[in-house]
Amino acid sequence: MTLPAATIRVIDSHTAGEPTRVVVAGWPDLEGSLEERRRLLEARHAQWRTAVVNEPRGHAAIVGALLLPPADPSSLAAVIFFNNVGTLGMCGHGTIGLVETLRHLGRAAPGRHAIETPVGVVEAELHDDGRVSVRNVASRRTAAGVEIDVPGVGRVRGDVAWGGNWFFLVHGERRDLSTAHLGRLGAEAAAIRSALAAAGVTGDDGAEIDHVELFGPAEGADSRSFVLCPGDAYDRSPCGTGVSAKLACLHADGRLPVGRVWTQESVIGSRFEAVIERVQGDAVWPVITGRAFVTGVSTLHLHPDDPFRWGIG
């Protein structure tokens, strides 16, 4: 007897060039708090994750967003973000993509909406013109001027910061942040990430620093960046959680007051506008604004005879 193909309904979008694939239906049930469900997704549903975002249905740059009913009925949604290697605490571009997807489905109107993520509740404001502003979780720098020796790169200095994920923000302004140098940028950033792990440099409670940011000058923006994501894809957008981490570092250095707009450009030239809305102690509350566009509405088929039904890798 041939088993029927499992089907998963997804909606694809991109935010400033970075793809998000929202899973609308077809994922097996997960029980518990959002953090417990995130751990279950990692431990027991890894093959569903790889089926959705990995080749042959996806690719390394796609961030998946499992749409779930919120614990608080006044929230718009709950979400667990994931990629080709695991789950993410938060995702700025993904939240913008999720809100645009819900707008496309007729489930989000302009206004402010709470969205539950494993690292806390964020607020997404859908503007009349289609832009979305994400009031992210409290972000902060946890270590400044960390120096490490990176094999093949040399001595590197940077800051460790939390913006919903853990980041290492490399000091210095480089002039080679362009798509012509993606291979070299990715290799250097990956070498820095490995050197941090080898040197025992972590986020809070030993958390792995799985994102690395390189910075350079930009024309008509405050800064340009290259962001390496955990599965080695680079972020096509300026990375919402990465910009949050950047704002925390700028504020800690006395370089960005509350309320001043910071424009961050990605390595492909797309932009987010960001602002620190409030500060308490060493924590800043960033608001990141960008726009997403729906690019596809599909049903993924996982045929039982397909040797790659669970994706490659």
Ligand code: PYC
């Ligand atoms: O926008 O926060 C973000 C993000 C994280 C990983 C990819 N994009």
